Amino acid sequence: MKFTKLQSVGNDFVLLDPQGEEQDWPKLALHMCHRHFGAGADGLMLILPSEKADFRMRIFNADGSEAEICGNGLRCLIHYIAVNKLLGNRDELSIETLAGMRHAQIFKDGRIRTTMGKPMFEAHQIPVAAEPDPKHYNGQLISDFPLNINNRRVLVSLVSMGNPHAIHFCTKPVEEFPLGEVGSQVEIHKAFPKRTNFEVANILDTEHIKVRVWERGVGETLGCGSGASAVAVAAQILGYVGKFVYIKLPGGTLGVEWDGHDDVYLTGKAEIIYTGEWLKDEII
Numbered sequence: 001m002k003f004t005k006l007q008s009v010g011n012d013f014v015l016l017d018p019q020g021e022e023q024d025w026p027k028l029a030l031h032m033c034h035r036h037f038g039a040g041a042d043g044l045m046l047i048l049p050s051e052k053a054d055f056r057m058r059i060f061n062a063d064g065s066e067a068e069i070c071g072n073g074l075r076c077l078i079h080y081i082a083v084n085k086l087l088g089n090r091d092e093l094s095i096e097t098l099a100g101m102r103h104a105q106i107f108k109d110g111r112i113r114t115t116m117g118k119p120m121f122e123a124h125q126i127p128v129a130a131e132p133d134p135k136h137y138n139g140q141l142i143s144d145f146p147l148n149i150n151n152r153r154v155l156v157s158l159v160s161m162g163n164p165h166a167i168h169f170c171t172k173p174v175e176e177f178p179l180g181e182v183g184s185q186v187e188i189h190k191a192f193p194k195r196t197n198f199e200v201a202n203i204l205d206t207e208h209i210k211v212r213v214w215e216r217g218v219g220e221t222l223g224c225g226s227g228a229s230a231v232a233v234a235a236q237i238l239g240y241v242g243k244f245v246y247i248k249l250p251g252g253t254l255g256v257e258w259d260g261h262d263d264v265y266l267t268g269k270a271e272i273i274y275t276g277e278w279l280k281d282e283i284i
């Protein structure tokens with residue numbers, strides 16, 4: 001089975017075109033994403049036909065769980081479509097995802113600008129099980145939500161980009177944050193019935209935020225597009241940044257725009273690293 005390996009800001013994926021074939025995708029994702037016994041990736045993506053859009057995308061995390069959306073994966077899929085001229089030379093296209101329709105523009109310099117949908121803030125949309133006190137929130141950003149992690153009180157803001165994000169703003173450099181210890185616990189905290197992605201963010205100035213990410217179903221990644229979007233949205237609502245912000249991740253920088261009401265726009269590049277053939281048939 002042929003596959004293509006792609007990356008964007010160091011978030012890497014194997015992409016398959018199943019051509020109508022059905023497989024145990026969660027198990028195959030677990031298998032193919034393994035860094036030693038497999039091809040190695042943060043996720044497995046499928047490019048599929050769609051009746052509502054140019055193509056449909058499915059994304060499975062390295063642990064086999066299926067996610068609603070993946071910002072970097074979306075950009076990688078669009079880059080794959082452009083390089084392989086699956087839509088000729090069209091520079092605008094639409095992709096159907098579990099989180100809804102997403103639209104993209106491809107620029108001549110290789111940048112790809114995608115919609116990331118409208119951010120959601122209601123407790124049931126995150127979802128967060130422990131109802132925060134409604135008088136504080138009623139549809140506004142749930143900020144300073146307290147989590148007790150190994151006797152450390154971690155305050156997070158909660159944003160859904162179709163997938164859940166818990167964001168901790170800190171004043172120290174993000175490199176000093178114990179992301180492995182804290183992120184692994186936040187991901188599976190009982191407050192999040194669907195688990196959550198976790199971002200630690202340090203505001204550099206009104207246009208730049210430094211971020212590290214512990215991804216649901218993956219662990220620490222070098223970049224996360226939906227995470228970058230969620231951080232930019234929360235930071236704007238909290239008054240830290242304006243409507244356009246650069247999110248500096250360990251694997252690279254993404255641009256996020258949000259007018260405060262409608263769709264978030266995410267801009268970055270993507271790269272095909274290699275194509276390969278999957279020859280293994282046994283499961284780990």
Ligand SMILES: N[C@H](CCC[C@H](N)C(=O)O)C(=O)O
Pocket residue numbers: 011043059061066067068069070071072073163164197215216217218223224225226227
């Ligand atoms: N781990 C994420 C999916 C991948 C998101 C990330 N790679 C991105 O670029 O948005 C989740 O389970 O919600």
